Amino acid sequence: MTSTPTVDAGAVARALTNAATTASHAPSIHNTQPWRWRAHSDHLDLFLDDSRALPVTDPDRRLAILSCGAALHHALISLAADGQHTTLTRLPDTARPGHLATIRVDAQVPVEPAAIRSLQTVALRHTDRRTVSSVAVDADNLRTIVAAAASQQTLLHVLRPRQVLDLAAASDHAQRIESDDEAWQEELHFWTGGTRPLGTGIPATAIPDKASQTTVPGRDFGHPGDMDIADTHDRTAVFAILYGPGDDDLDWLRAGEALSAAWLKAIELGVSVLPSSATIEVATTRETVRQLLSGLGHPYLILRFAVLDADTAGPAHTPRLPTDKTIEHR
Ligand SMILES: Cc1cc2nc3c(=O)[nH]c(=O)nc-3n(C[C@H](O)[C@H](O)[C@H](O)COP(=O)(O)O)c2cc1C
Incomplete structure (x- = not known):
């Protein structure tokens, strides 16, 4: 790939925003x-905003940092689609653990069609x-999705039918523990249901x-929503564990990047992804899920892969904060 020697400062600023x-x-x-x-x-810094973390559900910030990793991957896709060559530094400041990444633009390069498609x-x-639906997930498509996660140094372990039953038991157990916990219920109710005007x-x-x-x-969710769902069973669903070698901020950040990469690839292939984190939130069931990995690594998230009914409409997109709440300019 050839890069132009000069950097257009205005284009870089727009691309970063x-x-x-x-x-x-x-x-x-x-x-x-x-x-x-x-x-x-010429660069973007990414921070964990602890004011929107979940102290009861996610005391270690595992799932919050994973979410930030997905945002980081989305930002890199946007820069690639804008023709910006970047250098990424994860956890650049050991003295500030909430500083998760720095993306520096160092050159302008031709745009690859794949970058536009991802955007x-x-x-x-x-x-x-x-x-x-009753349609099974195509095995080749599943392999492509697993490879997309692996390209971000985090792996997907697809569960065998016997292991799915173990996961089901762990998931049921986790939700019972959480629903018996008043503080947990309060946090869930704060973040779910209603129209979410903020x-x-x-x-x-x-x-x-x-x-x-x-x-x-x-x-x-502790209360029914408004989304009408069919009574069919999820027999064709495939369940997988997103996992990696460690269980620290860097691993969770990379797991989020892998989640984004795998999910976007799945969408391109017509496969739906549903994350499930209850078993990861509760320490005892997280350990059960770790055992399903037979020593391969630490679990970060459960993913359900499935083909959904193309004839009925899915839910509308969830709202997002205004950008002045998430982006500051220096
Ligand atoms: C780390 C993580 C954990 C999640 N856990 C669950 C879950 O347990 N159950 C669920 O239905 N959705 C789960 N989700 C999906 C989020 O609720 C969803 O991403 C969020 O509401 C934004 O909506 P969107 O994905 O439609 O943009 C999870 C997502 C992430 C990134």
């Missing part, structure tokens, strides 16, 4: 959007909690109106 704006489309636990961007003339897919991606949280329109017929229970 576009990147931080594109990142706001990323998935996040309970749609908390726990990221804050600082845009400089278009960012706008299409959303969480769809509908029940799955631009965070999961609106009732994205929450099923009843519990679905599933082997692995979906998130129990």
